Amino acid sequence: MPIVNVMERFVEQKMDEILPTVKCCTCEKCLDDIRAMALNKLPPKYVSTDKGKLFSKLNSLKEKQNGVDIHIAVLSAIEFVAANPRHDHSQQGDEKKSED
């Protein structure tokens, strides 16, 4: 049974929701920083489930969570990265994808 940190999914969903509404660089490095920073503020939530059941599990967990803490964590991470981007401007958007 695979173990999944569903918090990662919540953070990604929330980033998709918030990023179009704010001014923030969305290069890979900044997105990674936002994701990492938000996840560091949030407790991991591991579930063991097969992929077919993950979606319904996500939805039921989401209802309990109400999305509020996640929203705050992601929003503050975006604000921080927007103000302190770590990307190299000369290489922006031109990063090699060496990871899977």
Ligand SMILES: [Zn+2]
């Ligand atoms: Zn960037």
